[in-house]
Amino acid sequence: MSxxxxxxxxxxxxxxxxxxxxxxTNSCRAFYKCEGCEEVISAEKSCCVFCDYGDRPCPVSSEHx
Ligand SMILES: [Zn+2]
Ligand SMILES: [Zn+2]
Numbered sequence: 698m699s700x701x702x703x704x705x706x707x708x709x710x711x712x713x714x715x716x717x718x719x720x721x722t723n724s725c726r727a728f729y730k731c732e733g734c735e736e737v738i739s740a741e742k743s744c745c746v747f748c749d750y751g752d753r754p755c756p757v758s759s760e761h762x
Contacts, residue, residue, distance in 0.1 A: 703755075706752045707751045
Protein backbone atom coordinates (compact mmCIF):
# COMPACT_ATOMS: atom_id res chain seq x y z
CA MET A 698 0.00 0.00 0.00
CA SER A 699 1.37 3.38 -0.94
CA UNK A 700 1.71 6.16 1.58
CA UNK A 701 -1.44 8.19 1.97
CA UNK A 702 -1.16 11.75 0.83
CA UNK A 703 -3.21 14.44 2.45
CA UNK A 704 -4.56 17.13 0.19
CA UNK A 705 -5.94 20.34 1.59
CA UNK A 706 -7.96 22.91 -0.32
CA UNK A 707 -6.58 26.28 0.68
CA UNK A 708 -8.70 29.36 -0.06
CA UNK A 709 -6.79 32.52 -0.79
CA UNK A 710 -7.90 35.31 1.60
CA UNK A 711 -7.28 37.91 -1.10
CA UNK A 712 -8.85 36.54 -4.29
CA UNK A 713 -10.75 33.46 -2.93
CA UNK A 714 -8.98 31.15 -5.38
CA UNK A 715 -9.14 27.59 -4.07
CA UNK A 716 -5.89 25.75 -4.45
CA UNK A 717 -5.44 22.05 -3.64
CA UNK A 718 -2.05 21.34 -2.11
CA UNK A 719 -0.29 18.42 -0.53
CA UNK A 720 -0.14 18.74 3.25
CA UNK A 721 3.26 17.80 4.68
CA THR A 722 2.83 15.31 7.50
CA ASN A 723 5.90 16.18 9.50
CA SER A 724 6.24 19.92 9.18
CA CYS A 725 4.21 23.10 8.84
CA ARG A 726 3.77 25.03 5.67
CA ALA A 727 3.74 28.65 6.80
CA PHE A 728 3.23 30.21 3.38
CA TYR A 729 2.33 29.47 -0.22
CA LYS A 730 2.02 31.29 -3.48
CA CYS A 731 -1.53 31.71 -4.72
CA GLU A 732 -2.01 30.68 -8.33
CA GLY A 733 -4.93 33.07 -8.68
CA CYS A 734 -3.45 36.42 -7.69
CA GLU A 735 0.23 35.37 -7.40
CA GLU A 736 0.45 36.80 -3.89
CA VAL A 737 2.50 34.94 -1.33
CA ILE A 738 0.05 34.10 1.44
CA SER A 739 1.44 33.45 4.90
CA ALA A 740 -0.31 31.99 7.93
CA GLU A 741 -1.07 34.50 10.66
CA LYS A 742 -3.42 32.95 13.20
CA SER A 743 -2.12 29.40 13.33
CA CYS A 744 0.86 27.23 12.48
CA CYS A 745 0.31 26.96 8.76
CA VAL A 746 -1.78 27.97 5.76
CA PHE A 747 -3.87 24.79 6.00
CA CYS A 748 -5.01 25.63 9.54
CA ASP A 749 -5.64 29.27 8.64
CA TYR A 750 -7.22 29.06 5.20
CA GLY A 751 -7.68 25.38 4.40
CA ASP A 752 -10.68 23.09 4.65
CA ARG A 753 -8.85 20.85 7.10
CA PRO A 754 -6.14 21.42 9.71
CA CYS A 755 -2.71 19.95 9.22
CA PRO A 756 -1.85 16.67 11.01
CA VAL A 757 0.85 18.42 13.00
CA SER A 758 -1.66 20.67 14.75
CA SER A 759 -4.12 17.88 15.56
CA GLU A 760 -1.34 16.00 17.33
CA HIS A 761 -0.84 18.98 19.63
CA UNK A 762 -4.42 18.93 20.92
ZN1 LIG B 1 -5.09 34.75 -4.43
ZN1 LIG C 1 -1.13 23.75 10.82
